[in-house]
Amino acid sequence: MRIAVPNKGRLHDPSMELLEHAGLHVVDGADRKLYANTVDPEVTLLFARASDIPEYVSDGAADVGITGLDQVREADPDNVSDLLDLEFGRCRLVLAAPEDGDITDVGDLAGKTVATEFPHIAERYFADTGVDPDIVEVSGATELTPHVDMADAIIDITSTGTTLQVNRLAIVDEVLESSVYLFGRDDVLDDPKVEQVVMALRSVLSADGKRYLMMNAPEDRLDEIRDVMPGLGGPTVMDIAGGDKVAVHTVVDERDVFETINEVKELGASGILVTEIERLVD
Structure with missing residues (x-):
């Protein structure tokens, strides 16, 4: 393959x-x-x-x-x-026009020109909106075309919007979310x-953003510990030979680790270990 x-x-x-x-x-x-x-x-x-x-x-x-x-x-x-x-690689494909111009809605582009590196996406987008501008395919520097009288608007990729702002372009509509x-x-x-x-x-x-949490916990407080552990499907509990504690293992979101450790520690948990997870197969 x-x-x-x-x-x-x-x-x-x-x-x-x-x-x-x-x-x-x-x-x-x-x-x-x-x-x-x-x-x-x-x-x-x-x-x-x-x-x-x-x-x-x-x-x-x-x-x-x-x-x-x-x-x-x-x-x-x-x-x-x-x-x-x-x-x-998240980004958006947007319709944008000069911020000081008269194009503020898709409908304003009837009979106008739109420059883009994505002509097929643009054709489908305008077909869906019922607007029929002239679509001009360009191979780069799309954001400059409205300023050199090549186009009235553009359809282009943006991640943060900074490039559009630098070139004094305002977003009129979102065409596609991409990753x-x-x-x-x-x-x-x-x-x-x-x-x-x-x-x-x-x-x-x-596994991204998840951590594997392990500890020894008093068996008589297991229900309380279960209540404060935001695990995926509940913790796994295993007996420990020769004692009154059990081993508790669970997967938690990284953002919950700090609070969870403090709470289970107050309930008598010990030997707490947190490790990263490389892969998590459901």
Whole structure:
């Protein structure tokens, strides 16, 4: 199975880190290569431009791919499906116009010109809104086009909105929320190896922000301790030989660790240990 991964840019490193944490370690290096083997002999990484990855998956060069949802929606292949939101690379595709201009609503763009690097997304968006502007495809510096009389408005990616503000552009509407997704070709979705990869990546995401909490607790105060432990599905309790205490293990959100430790300590818990979790399989 081949996984298409962004070969550079802001999506490359987080994608590789996620795959590494999921156990798909690269065994022969990935620098300046088109392919890289992993510790799983059945899984190979294929490196490509983020915008080309949907086509690679659709055409069969790769079975699954990792790239922004905006790239998938722009390519709009009819034989791929979203598998998993990987929860990084979040951004928005927005419609924006000069902040001191007269375009404050989508309807104001009838008969106007809109510049974008995402013409197919723009076409579908305007079809849904019933507005029919002239869409001009550009390959960069989209935010400058209204100021050089190339367009009346733009559809472009923004993360913080800073670039839009610097270029005196105001958001008129939100077109698409995007983050990085794992997606796959429809004819491989039931492949056991694809299911294993999805499970491995999901287990890393599930463990994010979680901590494993262990302690010895007085058996006669176990009910009280259970009440203050915000665990996933309740704590696991195990007998300790030769004593009146039990071992209590649970998974808690990192933000709850400080308060939970203080509360169980007051209830007589001891030997409290907190560890990070690399993967959490439901």
